[in-house]
Amino acid sequence: MTCREEMLIAVRQIINEKGRNEFTPKEVRDRMVKNGTKFSENTMNGELTSRLCKDAPINHVARHEDFERIRWGVYRLLL
Numbered sequence: 001m002t003c004r005e006e007m008l009i010a011v012r013q014i015i016n017e018k019g020r021n022e023f024t025p026k027e028v029r030d031r032m033v034k035n036g037t038k039f040s041e042n043t044m045n046g047e048l049t050s051r052l053c054k055d056a057p058i059n060h061v062a063r064h065e066d067f068e069r070i071r072w073g074v075y076r077l078l079l
Helices: 003-018 025-034 041-051
Strands: 067-071 074-077
Touching: 003 025, 003 041, 003 074, 025 041
Parallel strands: none
Antiparallel strands: 067 074
């Protein structure tokens, strides 16, 4: 499973538990670790805040607009 796939699972779990569409990178990292991820903290941070975030500068060839930053350090799922 890719980091993106694991992250989307973790984000959906967080959203379902909170009852609202918002989450922090720390919540996602903690949930991925709890779910048994093999990815490092740096990889998880980079995926969430750069490759998968609609608002991030274009620094990667492959990008997805899965998340949107709604305020500093808080994101929401767009899918």
